Amino acid sequence: MNFRPRHRDDPEINLIPFIDVLLVVLIFLMLSTTYSKFTELELTLPVADAELQRDRPKEIIVAVAADGRYAVNKQTLDDRTMDAVAAALAGAAAAGKDSVVIISADATAPHQSVVTVMEAARRAGLSQITFATQKSTGAKP
Numbered sequence: 001m002n003f004r005p006r007h008r009d010d011p012e013i014n015l016i017p018f019i020d021v022l023l024v025v026l027i028f029l030m031l032s033t034t035y036s037k038f039t040e041l042e043l044t045l046p047v048a049d050a051e052l053q054r055d056r057p058k059e060i061i062v063a064v065a066a067d068g069r070y071a072v073n074k075q076t077l078d079d080r081t082m083d084a085v086a087a088a089l090a091g092a093a094a095a096g097k098d099s100v101v102i103i104s105a106d107a108t109a110p111h112q113s114v115v116t117v118m119e120a121a122r123r124a125g126l127s128q129i130t131f132a133t134q135k136s137t138g139a140k141p
Helices: 016-032 082-092 111-123
Strands: 059-064 070-072 100-105 128-131
Touching: 059 082, 059 111, 070 082, 082 111, 100 111
Parallel strands: 059 100, 100 128
Antiparallel strands: 059 070
16 A cells, blocks of 8 residues: 555646736727727817906907907908918008017917918917917806
8 A cells, every 4th residue: 555645636727828817808998998088078168267358559359250260450461371361460460579479369260270370370470379269157266
């Protein structure tokens, strides 16, 4: 009879196949996930609580209508190109490069129209740009 104790090997868990399966599941989830698009978001802009606007000779007010039309210092531009807007901004800059461009865009104006005004201001050499907003109806004074 053999009375010697048997040496039992400890059970061993092999983690490599487990990690492989987890990586495959992770890749599957990454590829099958749908992401929301920014164009599907409904935004209502702009509303802010700010002081009333003051008239200064250094200010150039550019209005952007909801349909993308432009007006520089209350004079409507017939041409909607960037060169026409840049020429109007350069002509309205009484203080030269120290003039401040105030973009007063409709909340539903196309984003490209606002970017066009910003690029036209850059081409005209005007680097100080700000945006006009209105007080929200629920804001406290």
